[in-house]
Amino acid sequence: MKKVLPKNLASLLLTILILFLIIQNPLPIAKVLYKLAPIARAEEIIRYFEEEAIMDAVETVNKSVVEIIVSQETKTENLTISQEKGKATGIIISKEGLILTNKHVLNKGNAYKIIVNDKTVFGAEIDVKSPINDLALLKIDAKGLMPAKLGDSKALKLGQTVLAIGYAKGEFSKTVTRGVVSGLTRAFVAGDNGKWEQLTDLIQTDAMINNGSSGGPLINIKGEVIGITTAMDESARAINFALPIHRAKPMIEFYQKTGRYEPAWLGVYYVPVNDELKNQLNLPYNYGAYLTNDEDNKYNGILPNSPAESAGLQKDDLILEINGIKIDENNPLADIIQKYQANTLISLRIYRNGIQLSKNVTLGKWPEELDPLKP
Structure with missing residues (x-):
């Protein structure tokens, strides 16, 4: 059922708009809006301000x-x-x-x-x-540039309006496409130049992403960057993906503080636990990171010569907390580990065989050979 605005709210919005228009002196627009029915006027007002917000957002971000x-x-x-x-x-x-x-x-x-x-x-x-x-x-080597404002990608909602900006096909500069957030925490296998990578925690959108647009911003209507466009499903229409900006923030913050970035490495394969997996595996918790085999069944949850192996972690362990931070959909294991640099000592709370254990682990430096897109 289509929702309508209360008449008093519609009238209030209409009054605000007409006053604004009179100040700016575009009286023809005011006359047209005023002739509309109250509800239609309110909806027209909303569309007007949304269009203005979108155009302002694009104009601001385009400078960056x-x-x-x-x-x-x-x-x-x-x-x-x-x-x-x-x-x-x-x-x-x-x-x-x-x-x-x-x-x-x-x-x-x-x-x-x-x-x-x-x-x-x-x-x-x-x-x-x-x-x-x-x-x-x-x-x-430049000064006085206009940096974009980074938003909160963890606050995104399904159906939220988003805009992608990029150099479509490397030819059409600053092409703007509009869409909505179609999905969150998506996984997708993307490839380029003969190399493939499993991407996770992606934003799915129907805002079109073209060749040449990769690396461009996905923004909200406030002009905040909430993602970096990264992949499109060429087998389907209007299925495109962006990395949420919160995945980039730890790298940016560490680099700006230290001039380098050495992401920490634990060395585990895991699946996030939810209600479904809890029931399937008969676990007492509906959160955490459950250590299990990799996709090729090559490793039993633990990579050889890893910090996890040195600390005695085992397949079927359930990591519940890292330094007191609960591992759940709001704080995935990978996001928590990203907050630390290599050689940092962390404390894990683990569930194993009916009991809880504490383990101290010194995080290692991410091995270059594990980078799927390493040249």
């Missing part, structure tokens, strides 16, 4: 969207030949020239140029590639 040109350099005796390999999108996140984008677009080459809003071209260096997520940080 950059084009990335990826090239492969070949050196000969006398010169260096540069061949363009692709284009992508990025978003400025600091006034000093820090740019967030996808990691997979940077694996195509070894030379990068950035074109900012005023068409100035900068050479760029890769400062960080995350081994955990399809994310990377580029740095350009």
